[in-house]
Amino acid sequence: MKNRLCRVRQTLAEKNFNAAIVANASNVRYLSGFQGDDSWLIVTGKNLFLITDSRYTLQAKKQCPLCKIIERKTSMPDAICQTLKKIKNIKIVCIESKVEIRIFDSLKKKLPVHLKSVGNLVEAVRQVKDSAEIATMSKAGKIAKKALDNILPKIYSGIKEIELAAMLDYEMKKSDASPAFETIVAFGSNSAMPHHRPTDRKLKKNDMILIDFGAKFKGYCCDITRCFAVGKADKLYEKVYKTVFAAQRSAFKTVKANKPLIDTDNTARGIIKSAKLPVYGHGTGHGLGLEVHESPTISVLSKDNFKQGNVITIEPAVYLPGKFGIRIEDDVVVTKTGCKILTSTLKNDCVPILKIS
Numbered sequence: 001m002k003n004r005l006c007r008v009r010q011t012l013a014e015k016n017f018n019a020a021i022v023a024n025a026s027n028v029r030y031l032s033g034f035q036g037d038d039s040w041l042i043v044t045g046k047n048l049f050l051i052t053d054s055r056y057t058l059q060a061k062k063q064c065p066l067c068k069i070i071e072r073k074t075s076m077p078d079a080i081c082q083t084l085k086k087i088k089n090i091k092i093v094c095i096e097s098k099v100e101i102r103i104f105d106s107l108k109k110k111l112p113v114h115l116k117s118v119g120n121l122v123e124a125v126r127q128v129k130d131s132a133e134i135a136t137m138s139k140a141g142k143i144a145k146k147a148l149d150n151i152l153p154k155i156y157s158g159i160k161e162i163e164l165a166a167m168l169d170y171e172m173k174k175s176d177a178s179p180a181f182e183t184i185v186a187f188g189s190n191s192a193m194p195h196h197r198p199t200d201r202k203l204k205k206n207d208m209i210l211i212d213f214g215a216k217f218k219g220y221c222c223d224i225t226r227c228f229a230v231g232k233a234d235k236l237y238e239k240v241y242k243t244v245f246a247a248q249r250s251a252f253k254t255v256k257a258n259k260p261l262i263d264t265d266n267t268a269r270g271i272i273k274s275a276k277l278p279v280y281g282h283g284t285g286h287g288l289g290l291e292v293h294e295s296p297t298i299s300v301l302s303k304d305n306f307k308q309g310n311v312i313t314i315e316p317a318v319y320l321p322g323k324f325g326i327r328i329e330d331d332v333v334v335t336k337t338g339c340k341i342l343t344s345t346l347k348n349d350c351v352p353i354l355k356i357s
Helices: 002-014 025-032 057-063 076-085 101-110 131-154 161-174 188-192 235-252 261-274
Strands: 019-022 040-044 048-052 068-071 092-096 114-118 184-187 207-213 215-217 224-230 285-287 294-298 311-314 317-320 324-327 330-334 339-341
Touching: 002 019, 002 025, 002 040, 019 025, 025 040, 025 048, 040 076, 048 057, 048 076, 057 068, 076 101, 101 114, 131 161, 131 207, 131 215, 131 224, 131 311, 131 330, 161 184, 161 207, 184 188, 188 207, 188 324, 207 324, 224 324, 235 261, 235 311, 235 317, 235 324, 261 294, 294 311
Parallel strands: 019 092, 048 068, 092 114
Antiparallel strands: 019 040, 040 048, 184 207, 207 224, 285 294, 285 311, 311 330, 317 324, 330 339
16 A cells, blocks of 8 residues: 555656545545545645545544544535645645546635646556555456356256346355446347346347456456357357457467557457458457556557556457357456466367256
């Protein structure tokens, strides 16, 4: 935690800010350890103030040993103003750009300092994970794999998408985790919709399944997608599956600290294009951590390079409307020499076949 604060304070000093107001819940947790809601931080060169209310005071005292806890009796903007006015030598303050305009305007009118809106102050630091964060995300991946392994034998003809999604969520909760996002379970042609929401569509004896899910453990997320043929796989499904698998494996080989993000995107898309299959419209991957979508983003628009310690997804796909979709997704951490896969990877490009009753 101290190292994280040090990095943020270094950024503040470089930009000539005397203090920062942090409102995003994930950023508050990242810098303080606080796991509650409706609480903001004030970061100065020497101190860290957590502004909360009576619902969370005891929790904050337990979870935030580095913070000075302030229990507000008034609105958050007023409490922020009251606190900043008591701190000496505060002239220029930054606040996260995602704060509502009305709150920003209110603070600007009340504070006797120069207030500036900035983006990605904490998020830029969060992009690079430390060893503890990586270990927690690896554990989240193990929990997700165990949950999937536990439900696969329980799948039967006639089960609904919403039922299978609920089964998977329950298995993750049994391991002291929670769903990192709304679990996607898509049967048959529904799998051609990248962000399909589970319905009462029933599984057939010969069918296809796409499952996009993740476990959130101790605040950190994993994100995995797996596809299965039920009963048997036809030649088209096999071709698409093998192509997506090859695209992901080829993309893995391009991931390395200081290498361009866009190279990974180009590689994955190139494999699919060479197979004369439709190239997916979404990104090839995204950052992962306290939130399921973080920086960096791997897409045709990427301009940055990988950094050692980035944790990202690699998720190429092919979608055939009216037929099926296949997406294979795993999480990796970027290293000096390449990448290390954090989730349980597929052993080969053979289509996983589910035999059900």
